[in-house]
Amino acid sequence: MKLFEFARERQWVPITGYLIYVSALTAGYYYNLTFVQLGLTDLGTQKIGMPPGDVSIVMAILALLTLVAAVASGVLMDRRGWSTDLYVKFRLLFLVIFVQLLLTIAAPHVSTIEQFVLWVIVCSMALGVGIPVSFSFMLDFVPVRDRGYVAAIVAGLSFFVAALYPIEWRIDEFSLVMSAMMVPAVFVLAVLSVKRFRFVDSLASQHKRDTFGTGRFCRPIPVRTVSFAFWGPILLMFGVFFIDSLGFLRIIETPQYIYTSWQSPDLSVRLFIAVLHVIGALAAGVIYTNFDRNWLFFWVFGLFAFTHLLYVFHIQFGAGDTPPLVLPMFYVLAVSFYTTLNFALWPDLSTPETIGTHTALGVGIAGWLATFLSTSLALYSEGVGLSLLNHLTYVNALALLFVVALPVLLYVHRMVELARGGTTP
Numbered sequence: 001m002k003l004f005e006f007a008r009e010r011q012w013v014p015i016t017g018y019l020i021y022v023s024a025l026t027a028g029y030y031y032n033l034t035f036v037q038l039g040l041t042d043l044g045t046q047k048i049g050m051p052p053g054d055v056s057i058v059m060a061i062l063a064l065l066t067l068v069a070a071v072a073s074g075v076l077m078d079r080r081g082w083s084t085d086l087y088v089k090f091r092l093l094f095l096v097i098f099v100q101l102l103l104t105i106a107a108p109h110v111s112t113i114e115q116f117v118l119w120v121i122v123c124s125m126a127l128g129v130g131i132p133v134s135f136s137f138m139l140d141f142v143p144v145r146d147r148g149y150v151a152a153i154v155a156g157l158s159f160f161v162a163a164l165y166p167i168e169w170r171i172d173e174f175s176l177v178m179s180a181m182m183v184p185a186v187f188v189l190a191v192l193s194v195k196r197f198r199f200v201d202s203l204a205s206q207h208k209r210d211t212f213g214t215g216r217f218c219r220p221i222p223v224r225t226v227s228f229a230f231w232g233p234i235l236l237m238f239g240v241f242f243i244d245s246l247g248f249l250r251i252i253e254t255p256q257y258i259y260t261s262w263q264s265p266d267l268s269v270r271l272f273i274a275v276l277h278v279i280g281a282l283a284a285g286v287i288y289t290n291f292d293r294n295w296l297f298f299w300v301f302g303l304f305a306f307t308h309l310l311y312v313f314h315i316q317f318g319a320g321d322t323p324p325l326v327l328p329m330f331y332v333l334a335v336s337f338y339t340t341l342n343f344a345l346w347p348d349l350s351t352p353e354t355i356g357t358h359t360a361l362g363v364g365i366a367g368w369l370a371t372f373l374s375t376s377l378a379l380y381s382e383g384v385g386l387s388l389l390n391h392l393t394y395v396n397a398l399a400l401l402f403v404v405a406l407p408v409l410l411y412v413h414r415m416v417e418l419a420r421g422g423t424t425p
Contacts, residue, residue, distance in 0.1 A: 002143040013202045017141030022154055028134050029158040031178055039174040047171060048116055052383035056376035062120045063372030067364040069128020074360025077132055083356040086140055086204035089133050094189035096130040101182040108172045135359035138347040143211040151343035152285025155336055159277035163270050207352050215348035223349045230349055236297050237366030239402045240338045242374040243304050247395040249378035250388055261328035273332055280336030288344055296341050301402040303334035308396035315389045
């Protein structure tokens with residue numbers, strides 16, 4: 001890793017960049033993973049008393065508005081040159097986190113559907129702006145050859161903390177935890193937004209160095225926004241996020257499965273899951289760094305298909321038994337794999353001039369839109385009374401479809417390239 005070279009040579013400024021990136025992205029993903037996805041579901045269904053179908057509509061609105069805000073802000077950042085201006089990105093991130101802090105404090109006091117919808121609209125605007133701002137930091141702070149490993153650290157840490165705390169997935173718990181985390185971040189970013197520092201000046205120019213900046217898959221020829229090389233991964237990542245949330249939201253609504261795994265009163269069980277998240281993320285970082293990204297996609301879809309198949313078998317043949325830990329184990333590994341890929345992939349498909357647009361489209365469509373559309377669909381299926389067995393059977397079929405489709409798509413793309421007489425990124 002380039003990080004070890006910096007440490008041996010006592011280059012503390014680049015190391016500071018690693019720390020800023022890991023801290024910002026870990027906190028941001030923990031917030032989205034817990035407070036937004038799980039906390040808002042609890043707020044709508046339990047605290048306000050909305051039917052799952054109505055909550056699903058609100059979550060779909062959140063997904064669509066977040067996507068629109070992300071794309072608009074990402075394109076604007078690239079066109080105005082903000083994607084390469086670290087001080088501007090610090091100011092934007094300060095505004096995002098400040099708004100999110102106010103929303104986080106206010107969330108437990110939301111008591112009507114109208115207030116809930118208004119809260120979601122404002123939240124989606126902040127989240128949308130935050131996507132291209134935060135993901136573009138990788139070009140400033142992380143060398144190309146370290147991106148898989150650093151993405152693994154972010155994914156592993158986020159899931160490790162989320163698996164251990166808070167135990168109760170309730171909006172009040174999430175609000176307290178996230179507010180305490182965000183207050184110091186707001187103060188630090190406020191200072192960085194109004195005052196220049198020499199070490200920040202050094203960090204701000206790192207994207208111009210050959211070891212930083214332009215992503216791995218944009219060398220030597222940049223990936224164009226309108227190309228298979230860009231939209232192919234978006235389609236695959238959309239499938240990954242969609243399958244994950246579609247299955248997970250129904251599993252955690254089943255006491256037999258959630259209280260023997262992610263919300264088990266036994267600390268050793270939650271610690272087992274937390275450690276597995278770290279192991280899975282590190283394994284994904286190694287694979288991403290040393291192999292083609294398509295191998296990671298294949299592993300992710302295969303793991304999801306196998307995991308949902310295990311749940312289906314247990315529902316059919318062992319419903320009265322305590323679920324074995326092998327069920328959440330494979331789920332955890334699959335989630336850690338694709339989350340690591342999500343953090344590293346979009347910056348590596350970008351240059352400093354396209355990072356805002358590419359991360360907004362990649363994370364906005366493949367991450368947010370897929371996650372919350374599938375969250376909406378999962379809530380809808382629960383609302384109409386679709387059994388967990390039938391629901392997971394459909395999810396498993398979708399995962400298997402992607403397992404088969406991936407090599408077929410790659411083969412067709414290769415044939416098209418050969419027919420054209422060359423390759424086009």
